Amino acid sequence: MDRTLAIAFAVVVGACSSWPATGTSLSAQIVMEDGSPYYVPVTATVASGNPIRWDNPTPTHHTVTHNGCVEDGHPCLFDSGPVPPGAQFTIPGLPAGRYPYHCRIHPIMRGVLTVTDAAPAPSQL
Numbered sequence: 001m002d003r004t005l006a007i008a009f010a011v012v013v014g015a016c017s018s019w020p021a022t023g024t025s026l027s028a029q030i031v032m033e034d035g036s037p038y039y040v041p042v043t044a045t046v047a048s049g050n051p052i053r054w055d056n057p058t059p060t061h062h063t064v065t066h067n068g069c070v071e072d073g074h075p076c077l078f079d080s081g082p083v084p085p086g087a088q089f090t091i092p093g094l095p096a097g098r099y100p101y102h103c104r105i106h107p108i109m110r111g112v113l114t115v116t117d118a119a120p121a122p123s124q125l
C-alpha cells in the first residue's frame with residue numbers, strides 16, 4: 001500500500017517537473033528521493049532573492065540542513081527540521097554563495113545549493 005502511494009507521488013512530481021535541467025532558474029525546486037543522488041538536482045543554482053523549495057515525495061522524513069548548522073564557528077542559514085512525507089520546505093531566498101547541505105536523519109544525503117548574484121532588472125528603461 002505504501003508502494004502504491006509512492007508511485008502516485010512519483011507520477012504527480014514527474015508531471016509537474018518541467019524545470020530546465022541545467023542553468024540558472026529564477027526559482028529552484030529540488031526533489032528528495034530515497035536513492036542516490038537523494039536531492040534532485042543534487043547541485044541546484046538560483047539567483048539571489050528567489051525562493052528555493054524542497055519537496056518530499058518519499059515515504060520517510062528528511063531534513064534540509066545547511067552544513068553550517070552542524071559545524072562549529074559557521075553560520076547556520078537554513079534548517080528545515082523533519083519534513084514529513086508529502087510535505088515541502090521553502091526558503092524565501094539567500095545571499096549569493098555556495099551552500100552545501102545534508103539530511104540530519106540520513107547523513108549520506110548531501111546536496112549543494114549555489115546562489116548567484118541577482119541579474120539586473122530587465123525593465124529599467
Ligand SMILES: [Cu+2]
Nearest residue numbers: 062103105106
Ligand atoms: Cu533523509
